[in-house]
Amino acid sequence: QLVLTNLHKLQESGFYWGSINGKEANATLASEANGTFLIRDSSDNRHFFTLSVKTASGTKNLRVQCDSSTFFLQTDPKSLLSVPHFDCVLKLVHHYMPPSKGASCGGNTRGVSSYYIYSGGEKIPLELLKPLSTSMSTLQHLCRKTVNGHLDISSKRDQLPHPLKEFLQDY
Template sequence: MVTSGGRNPLAMSSGTPSEGRVQGSNFTPHHYKPFSSHAHYQQVMRALRKLQESGFYWGAVGGREASSLLRSEPPGTFLIRDSSDHHHFFTLSVQTTRGTKNLRIHSEGGGFFLQPDSQSTQVPPQFDCVLKLIAHYMGKGPDAARSREGACGGGGNSEAADMKGRSVYLIHTGGERIPLELRRPLSSSLSSLQHMCRRTLNNRGGLGGSERAEQLPHTLRDFLEEYDAPI
């Protein structure tokens, strides 16, 4: 559990909830993991807002319900939900060839990351939002995009290029280690046409620093920048 020590960091702003809890209709009362700082609180709340717009955030469903939702889906189907462990905010539930697996998403001041592999010396990558973490393991992050471009330029087929773009994460289960594959999110709600257009634009590199972006109305530009994930 992350503790701030002394003064509650959430008391820095009158608009933040007390007792170090994330409040809202999509968080259950037992989520009382303390934030390490006010900046950490803001980071989690920004991530939550993006998740609520993603269309595959299931809120306070439990592990059994997540397994039931994913049971009939093909391997690689996943969803994000609230963690039932008060030491964490979010959990990634994914259908695998060995059934549904639940991976806690760690949240510290530096960002969000998956449980480190005790048998590996590699430090897991951290991201400032949960959606960027998911995109990374789907092979849709910036680094993965560059890997795919290089593979395609070398004459490889699209499937091989897609696999090369993915970052391999091993799930420890039943004495085995199976690779995490994220292929398709399980929708919890219908997305608006505006959001689908925004997501498609992000998947193609976003606005960037082009002059055309500067010519857009501020309201439209702000709407596009509020959700900067490609999924």
């Protein structure tokens, strides 16, 4: 159920690329700026999703691991830090993105990436700056994303009509 719920949310996100493989993800991200990323199905049948991100050293593919109730990035034996766990893949992605301009952080540590990619002897900080969209997002999706991205209005959600609250929660 956790995976199906997240699959639905990813499909609505606009940056879930489905069943493309690592080679296709590398080619897709090759001409993009560093920090551009996408989520795709994992080619490893032990995992559901992979996060592909363009870095200064090329495209890196990170498995999104899943236990019974959470998602988290693969852990690297060279890293002593534990990785945070999330009930939603989109929350995981959001955690590793920098805070939006003008957003109130209010004790939020989001955007302080403590995750490093170890590749070919290099230690590369994970930077998720811009999702690579598969297509144009719907106006509904863009509105929901904008409203949900403003932390200062979240306290006023209780004042909204019930159908509107449900609409915003669906994201």
